[in-house]
Amino acid sequence: MEHAEVNVGWSCIFLSLFSALSSSFGYTPCDLPQIENGNIAQYYYSFKSYYFPMHKGKKLSYSCVVGYTTESGTQDGRITCTAEGWSPVPRCYRKCTKPPLENGSFYSTEMDFKLHEKLQYKCNPGYLTPSGATEDTVQCQPQGWSFQPSCTKTLGNCASPPVIENGAVLGPVLASYKNGSWVEYVCHHYHFLDGPSTVYCHQGNWTEQPTCLEPCTLNVTDMDSNNLTLKWRREELIFLHGDLIEFECKQGYSFLQTAIPSPGRTQCDQGRVNYPKCLCRKRAVKRKPSCSFNL
Ligand SMILES: *[C@@H]1O[C@H](CO)[C@@H](O)[C@H](O)[C@H]1NC(C)=O
Ligand SMILES: *[C@@H]1O[C@H](CO)[C@@H](O)[C@H](O)[C@H]1NC(C)=O
């Protein structure tokens, strides 16, 4: 008990001593402010002892030198004398200038950035930010950018998989893929996938992509001029690459080549069809001429 009372007593004495010192030394907090990279009007400096110290409630303007701004990003600031001194504390912060960046680009075209301002950037395909993302944001801070924006080629990473004709990658396409990851290719409707459908990112390169081979669409004009019909009726005249197409000759016609086993059979080859030819049978002319042939 006694001990606590003694403590309170000492604090009282200390406080009164402090206030006594303050008043007796003419303690006023609002002296000529020292602002690094900033100034107040010249006459305040010239007539310093006339203007300072200032009284509580007095206001003062200051301006930052070129390349610096106040905390709120303006060139000029206004401060007020309070019991605790100038408020807010006058400070000038260096503006951030657009930093250099290789293998990437900024979203903004501005060259100067105010304190706290943010700058977003993205890396070119195959390059990543320090955090391993494709894009990031840096912020202008009193000592400069929050971090140096950079884009580095991550060893083994691949850019977006190659675009192929008449086909696409299944699912969303990313800007960057890790070493060892894979994508699946599919071909457009009726196109024949030739080669591996799964393609791997192998140490920065994609393995061989498949090709999508075109289907064959039978041309009725060509069939007519070759005197052909399809052997098997079907709804669509489309065949996939590699499909066998069986023709037969129209009534009264026969195949030009009779030496081969199946003269009416042909294969769709990347959109191309080699139509067999049928000619009018000579014997047929005498009986019932359903066709005629040029002499
Ligand atoms: C990345 O930047 C460096 C330095 O500017 C340059 O030499 C290189 O060609 C760039 N790489 C690509 C893929 O643009
Ligand atoms: C890529 O992955 C392969 C197989 O896992 C590994 O041997 C190779 O070292 C990796 N390359 C890089 C550059 O990380």
Ligand SMILES: *[C@@H]1O[C@H](CO)[C@@H](O)[C@H](O)[C@H]1NC(C)=O
């Ligand atoms: C990737 O491809 C490039 C160009 O075709 C080649 O120079 C390089 O050696 C390849 N890298 C690997 C790890 O196969």
Ligand SMILES: *[C@@H]1O[C@H](CO)[C@@H](O)[C@H](O)[C@H]1NC(C)=O
């Ligand atoms: C069919 O073939 C003829 C002649 O070979 C050509 O003129 C015509 O454009 C073709 N028709 C179609 C639909 O491709």
Ligand SMILES: *[C@@H]1O[C@H](CO)[C@@H](O)[C@H](O)[C@H]1NC(C)=O
């Ligand atoms: C189809 O038949 C006609 C009449 O018999 C003939 O003139 C023509 O040459 C035939 N077409 C072909 C491609 O042989």
